[in-house]
Amino acid sequence: MVELSPLGFGVSGAHGTPLVSPMRTRNLINAAVAGGVRYFDTAPSYGAGECERRLGQSLKQLGRSDIVVSTKAGLSSHGIAGRRRDLSPEGVEKSVRGSLGRLELEGVDLLILHGAAPHELNVALLERLRALKQAGAYRWLGATGRGAALDWALDAGWFDVLMAPVHPFLRTGEEATLDRARSGGCGIIAIETAGDAPPALRSPRSLADIYPLAKRVRGLDPGRGRVGVPDGLRQAMGRPGVISTLFTTTRADHLQDNLSQSLS
Numbered sequence: 075m076v077e078l079s080p081l082g083f084g085v086s087g088a089h090g091t092p093l094v095s096p097m098r099t100r101n102l103i104n105a106a107v108a109g110g111v112r113y114f115d116t117a118p119s120y121g122a123g124e125c126e127r128r129l130g131q132s133l134k135q136l137g138r139s140d141i142v143v144s145t146k147a148g149l150s151s152h153g154i155a156g157r158r159r160d161l162s163p164e165g166v167e168k169s170v171r172g173s174l175g176r177l178e179l180e181g182v183d184l185l186i187l188h189g190a191a192p193h194e195l196n197v198a199l200l201e202r203l204r205a206l207k208q209a210g211a212y213r214w215l216g217a218t219g220r221g222a223a224l225d226w227a228l229d230a231g232w233f234d235v236l237m238a239p240v241h242p243f244l245r246t247g248e249e250a251t252l253d254r255a256r257s258g259g260c261g262i263i264a265i266e267t268a269g270d271a272p273p274a275l276r277s278p279r280s281l282a283d284i285y286p287l288a289k290r291v292r293g294l295d296p297g298r299g300r301v302g303v304p305d306g307l308r309q310a311m312g313r314p315g316v317i318s319t320l321f322t323t324t325r326a327d328h329l330q331d332n333l334s335q336s337l338s
């Protein structure tokens with residue numbers, strides 16, 4: 075049975091870049107723990123491993139045994155634009171070993187496969203995943219992706235959790251996938267809870283604010299809509315089947331907004 079705190083902090087985005095100092099990331103992680111967050115998510119593709127390094131160092135300094143960590147496999151990043159998919163058994167094992175080294179952990183609680191296609195969810199991968207679990211590399215298995223990838227993961231029947239967008243602008247088919255996960259006993263970790271439209275542009279107040287601007291310049295999908303992050307978190311937490319809701323932030327005031335409003 076997967077148990078996560080209702081709110082999780084994603085160490086992602088600008089935390090994998092020099093726009094946010096490692097000290098700032100650490101302070102936010104510490105403040106999140108002080109505010110009751112016990113679940114942290116990251117990935118090897120976030121800042122080409124830098125987010126995993128920062129999370130690992132922060133957790134080591136905190137020295138707590140009650141923190142749950144997830145990382146992902148299947149997608150890695152190389153520099154600002156380079157992303158590589160590899161869901162072969164060898165690729166997944168290499169990715170997991172790299173993640174554990176950067177996180178300085180013997181195992182993570184939750185390993186999440188990123189966007190696997192049906193032909194990749196094969197017996198060879200399942201056997202490799204079983205061996206990794208047996209060796210203590212992870213406890214629970216999850217899948218993430220968009221659209222059909224989430225249904226393929228449910229079809230496979232391998233996964234304890236589905237990490238999926240949960241926001242007020244979902245289409246009927248996306249809602250049906252979430253209902254299917256819930257009725258099949260697969261816990262939902264909610265992401266993009268504020269919606270899939272990019273945040274409103276604002277003048278940068280700190281170096282970290284350059285990150286969303288740069289993403290915008292790279293040309294994002296306009297998306298369907300957006301609500302405030304605390305509002306989105308609160309709505310997602312109330313959805314049946316959701317076992318945790320993820321947010322990320324580079325700002326202490328946003329962290330407190332998210333913690334207080336979503337726990338109220």
Ligand SMILES: NC(=O)c1ccc[n+]([C@@H]2O[C@H](COP(=O)([O-])OP(=O)(O)OC[C@H]3O[C@@H](n4cnc5c(N)ncnc54)[C@H](OP(=O)(O)O)[C@@H]3O)[C@@H](O)[C@H]2O)c1
Binds near residue numbers: 219331332
């Ligand atoms: N599996 C996947 O494919 C996938 C995809 C996306 C995300 N994720 C996971 O989900 C986590 C959350 O990602 P998300 O896309 O859902 O992001 P989000 O929490 O909606 O955050 C998006 C942006 O909103 C801003 N923000 C946060 N709190 C705010 C507040 N109270 N008021 C105003 N602005 C606020 C943040 O900027 P500031 O720094 O300015 O606060 C942040 O850059 C990620 O860290 C990652 O762990 C996974």
